[in-house]
Amino acid sequence: MKVKVLLLAFxxxxxxxxxxxxxxxxxxxxxxxxxxxxAPGKNMWTAAMTGPxxxxxxxxxxxxSFVFSSDDVPSKAPLIxxxxxxxxxxxxxxxxxxxxxxxxxFGSALYAxxxxxxxxxITTCVRVAKESLGIDVLGQVxxxxxxxxxxxxxxNGFPAKECGVEINTPIAVKAKK
Numbered sequence: 682m683k684v685k686v687l688l689l690a691f692x693x694x695x696x697x698x699x700x701x702x703x704x705x706x707x708x709x710x711x712x713x714x715x716x717x718x719x720a721p722g723k724n725m726w727t728a729a730m731t732g733p734x735x736x737x738x739x740x741x742x743x744x745x746s747f748v749f750s751s752d753d754v755p756s757k758a759p760l761i762x763x764x765x766x767x768x769x770x771x772x773x774x775x776x777x778x779x780x781x782x783x784x785x786x787f788g789s790a791l792y793a794x795x796x797x798x799x800x801x802x803i804t805t806c807v808r809v810a811k812e813s814l815g816i817d818v819l820g821q822v823x824x825x826x827x828x829x830x831x832x833x834x835x836x837n838g839f840p841a842k843e844c845g846v847e848i849n850t851p852i853a854v855k856a857k858k
Contacts, residue, residue, distance in 0.1 A: 710751025712792050713845040714833045716815070717744035719763030719782075726758035732831050733815030739779035740765050743818050745836060747788030747799075751850055759786040761804060769806035778808045781818045787839055791853045794840045 716733055717726040721740030729735070737743060742763035750756035761784050768782030785803040793799050807818045819825060819836070826835035826844075834844035 708850050709847055710749055710754060710850050711845060711847055712747065712749045712788075712794075712840075712843075714836060715746045715748040715750070715756045715758070716833070717746065717758045717763075718742070718815075719744070719765075721765065724762050724764060726763055728756070728758070729815075733819060733833070734831065735815055737779070737781050737813070737815050737818060739774065739781070742768060742782035742784065743815055744784045744786075745819065745833075746786045747793075747836075747839065749788075749792035749848075749851065749854055754850065754854055759784045759802075761786065761802065768804060772806045772808060777811065779811055779813070781807050781809060783807050783818055783822055785819075785823065785836060787836075791851045792848070794843060797840055800837060800839055 716729040718729050718737075719726055719742040721738060726744055733743075742765050744759040744761075744763060746757060746759045748756040763782060763784065765780075765782045768784075769780045772780050774780065783803070783805050787793075787800040787802065790799050803822065805822055807821050809817050809821060816825070819833075823837045824835075825833060826838075827833050828844050832845055835841070
C-alpha cells in the first residue's frame, strides 16, 4: 500500500514538472503592433480578434499600440482611453461618410528596437467613406508597412525593418509584471 501511495505521489510530482513552462519559454516574447477597438459609446478598449480588414461604424474608435507580449506579460491597449466625443468633437456627421476616432501609441523605449526612437502618440478623428474598413482609417493618417500575411509591420516607419519579432523579455518589463 505504501509503495502505491509513493508511486502515485511520484507520478503526480513528475507529471506536474512536465507541464510547467520552462524558464527559457518565459524569457521570450513578441513585439508587434496590437490592434484594439471600442464600439460607439464604449470607453474601454477591446483587443481586436481579427485584423483591420473589418468594417468600422461611425462613432467607434480604433486603437493601435506597439506592444511587447509573452505568456507572462499581456499586450497592453493604448493608455489613452477611447473617447469618440473628445477625439471627434469638431467633426460633424454627414450622410456620405463615417467618423472614426483613432489612437496610435508607439510603445515604450523599454522594448523599442535598438537605435529607434519612440514616436509621439497620434490622436485624431478620421472621416472615411461609408464602405471603409479599419485599415482604411489607419492608412488615411499614417504610412503602413504590412507583411504578405496582412500583419501590420510598421506604422510611420516604426519599426524601421522588423515585423512581429520574438525577443528576450526586457529586464525592465519583467520587473513591472
